[in-house]
Amino acid sequence: MIRINEMFKKLYKISLVVLLAIFLLYVFNEIHDLASKSYLSEHYISKGVQETGAINLVTSVLYDYRSFDTLGEATVILTASAILAFLVPLRKVAMHGTKFLIIVHQTMIFIVPYLAVLGSYLILFGHLNPGGGFVGGVVLALIPIVMTITYCIEFSEYKFKPNIKTLLEDLGSICFIILGLFGIVTGSNFLASGQSNLGLGNPGELISGGLILCLNIIIGIKVGAGMAKIFNSLIKGE
Amino acid sequence: MELAVWVIILPLLTGFLLGISKLYFNKILFPLVMSSAIIYLYLLILVIQNSNPPKLYSIGNWGLLGINLMVDPFSSMFLLIIAILFISVIVFSMKYIKMNKHKYFIFTYLMIAGIAGMVLTADLFNLYVFLEVSSMSSYALSAFKKTDKGIEGTFKYLIMSTFGSFFILLATILTYYLTGTLNIAEVSLGFQDIPFMIKSMLMCLFVFGYVIKIGLVPMHAWLPDAYEDSPIPYNVFSSGLVMKSAIYALIRVLYIIFGIEFLSESGILNIFVYWGVITFIISHFLAFQQSNLIRLLAYSSIAQIGYIIVGLFVGSEKGLIGGSFHILNHAIMKGALFLVVGIFYYSLKSVKIEDIKEMGYKYPIISFIFVINALAIVGLPPFNGFMSKWLIVEAALESGFVYPAFFILVGTFLSLTYYLKVIIKLYTKTEEKIITKVPLALKIPTIFVGSLCIVFGIVPSLPLSLINNIPKFLLDNSEYVRILLGG
Structure with missing residues (x-):
């Protein structure tokens, strides 16, 4: 009984990590397809030295x-x-x-x-x-x-x-x-x-x-x- | 407004100066701390008075390129909480803290600076930086007594809180990637043409991160452990300001960046209302089982946070007013309760409920303050807790949340049971016992904070004149965005 309990605990932890990984993978995949905007960084690059x-x-x-x-x-x-x-x-x-x-x-x-x-x-x-x-x-x-x-x-x-x-x-x-x-x-x-x-x-x-x-x-x-x-x-x- | 930046840098400066004074001028601790606290109080009052309409301050005069500070009614309500709690707790801990006084005040001042920064800033990454400043000092104060229990609790707090910070930072980075800016107003504008799915995922990351810091029910386990063996004046700040500043950040991010339309469309409002209900029901039951007064108050804090969440996420004007008013009231009531427990601990060296018997006859005024504040936190008229709870119930009913409104009344009944248990013990006679005499410097701040709950209960228009302006800038984010963009 204790062993099954331990196994269940381990599986629970692993499944939590896997779920988080799948979620983050999905987020990054979705966001990757969108064009990122960068007007702020462009301003820093073009005007940064003189400002x-x-x-x-x-x-x-x-x-x-x-x-x-x-x-x-x-x-x-x-x-x-x-x-x-x-x-x-x-x-x-x-x-x-x-x-x-x-x-x-x-x-x-x-x-x-x-x-x-x-x-x-x-x-x-x-x-x-x-x-x-x-x-x-x-x-x-x-x-x-x-x-x-x-x-x-x-x-x-x-x-x-x-x-x-x-x-x-x-x-x-x-x-x-x-x-x-x-x-x-x-x-x-x-x-x-x-x-x-x-x-x-x-x-x-x-x-x-x-x-x-x-x-x-x-x-x-x-x-x-x-x-x-x-x-x-x-x-x-x- | 020039003064806004001073609200952040004055406590920082005091903290650093205290670090030097520890090394070379040990004697100037008292004048330095007290004069800084008094100047800070004056400063806060000036800033709060000028908060409507919201004022903008651009650090380094960079405008939208850099970091902006903004004082609006919601942030000035938090400044009001700082003003009330800070001076009282500083006076209280002057006598209460015996060991490592310098370090205690350094961490306290840095924590206040972090919270003031979180409340004032209008920049996502700056919000994260100040969140870290306040959390770091908060860990230090939580482990301040260096007992095994305290360090274990702090370790739990550290791990959970870092986990939350990770999600907040990830969400901030992704937001910057998507919109190319960190200014809250520009992010809010940039979010309008981001697909619904991605917005919901970002919101999940933000919500998950902040909810750990707030301590809603599945993620609440660190909170009582971190409270249990930390200095009691710190608990006042922790339940009154550290948890509340995370709520502030969550509300600011959700209402300003995502906007109320998206929130109701995605159903997060309903989720939060029922989450709040589950939170206060479960933590009321947990609080009922405690034999340690501090753990009881900690669970009660989680429960009150549940009420606040219900109020703030009902999504109507009245709900926001009620929730914000309950934030202020809870900070005062829980502050007074913790200060009273601090006095009991000072004289008895124990916080067990069993041990506080007969304190009602030894310290009549202090115990009376405890009773008043316990009844106020339960939500009995004519105290301030009743006002804000009533507003929350009314707002929930108006928005069609009938069951949450009903459960708030059930929760009130539950909380009455465990607070009555403490009050009965307080006035139970027992054999003579030795108690240390409590100096006046501990009693005066307690009486001051405790009596505020009667004042705000009888004259609720006093704080409500400030709080009534809050929904104008939260419910409709266009006004806030317009001012922040400088128009």
Whole structure:
């Protein structure tokens, strides 16, 4: 009897998944036949460079047209890292696999500067090349993560104090809002960059794109600090 | 309107500042939280006053290319709920929360920012982003006590809620693919020449996603577990605002994007009305079996959500008014009940119904508030719950839903039985027991929120002057679309 019950439960779960798959397949099949409209994306492609001053159109959408969403996403990352730092027990546990050869330890010394340069490049040239604050921030976060893995968590937290990471995260979010208020001060709306009297510069130069460059730097620092904090909190687990 | 954006960024700023103050200036917690809450209250009142006719605010001055915020009567009613609950709960939790005060207030402020964003935004993806902001902080607060039970409940909540978010995001992506825009007004216009079949499928995805977040009956199981071992001031927000903001989003999406004609054509209105009836009947029976006061109130919340769903989906002007009024009333009544239970927990360290014996003599005023609000939530005159329930029954009868209207009366009777059970225990004498003295800072917010239910019951025109404008912009979406498109 129990076995039949178990079988029935399994069948029930499988049939639920299969039903969902059939439904989604049907939806996608039906929608695929319709012509999709894209006036918004066409506007972004044709007018994006002159309206925002950023050559990388993804950044121009992320940090200018829809920068309010980015504020929300940054808040989600901040909340996630705050939850992890809060919920994970404070006990420190020895990590597995910390016995590396000296070769690995020495190589790290050479890798870290490259990571720093790559991360800052991705952040600073986010509006010109593929990249941007989120990507660059994650690359920067690799530095403390790599330190945690190769040396130990104490060393990584000695070099980058948890308090400093939290401070950077919160300061980054505050600066995002303050930069947004700059738009209100200059007589336009919240988070306005091209519409306020801020010069957009020549597209293609490093100092161009109005607020986009500043927002990239802030988001880069914030995301980097947040990711490092999340990794260190998770690895502390029991 | 300039102030609309401040409604979102002021709590965000306060949350981030609290994060810094935790590290370096531990002392400024109280002045920072209180001054921010008072400024926020003032701000909300200003925004609510200017909400009719609806005002538009374009973030970054991009117009239809970017994100717009819009304050209309329906969203300003939610701002009113925030205004009433927020200041009271902040004062209450100042004394109530003993451990990790900073973290608690950070999460609370971020949650309020997320809910304010959901309520104000007129953009589908922005709605999803703020939904995530409020849900993330809500998970954190639900697991705040770090007990095993609390973490287990939060895990259920997390899994179910993420499942719902997945469907909402999928529906948003497909909507963007089909219409090429995310602005609610333009989506609504673009949907006019989309085949009926595809529209219904998109609606299924939206409905399924939001219904999990709301907690209608087959998907309600996470809710009492998540409530059971979380801080009680959070429960006030959770039942008053987090669930309600999902209802807001569902109503906004269905009524504005799909339009009332499509809703009645596809039969979703009938489905929702009967779904609401099933929800409140089943959860009333479940509530009757509980021995834990918080679980009882949680099941009662699900039941009240059933009434609200019946009212909002009857599809007439009166139904929308009744449903919206019941959202406001339920937030107040359930808020007051949870605050009273919070006081009992503070002094007794227990929330079992058995243990609250004789509290009626120890705390006469607080217990009186409990009785009033319990009777109001049951739906007895002259309290506010009676007004809104009566409006819902009347609207259901006018639209030809005779059986739902009858079952609402049956549900009222059912809820009376289990609330009476609690009230009788409250005034039962028992042997002496040790109780902790409750500070005045816990009592004043409770009395304030609790007495509102008499005020709104005797003078219902006070909130109804705001609520009466709601159907104008929901039932006929052309007006809302016209204002949002900037004409």
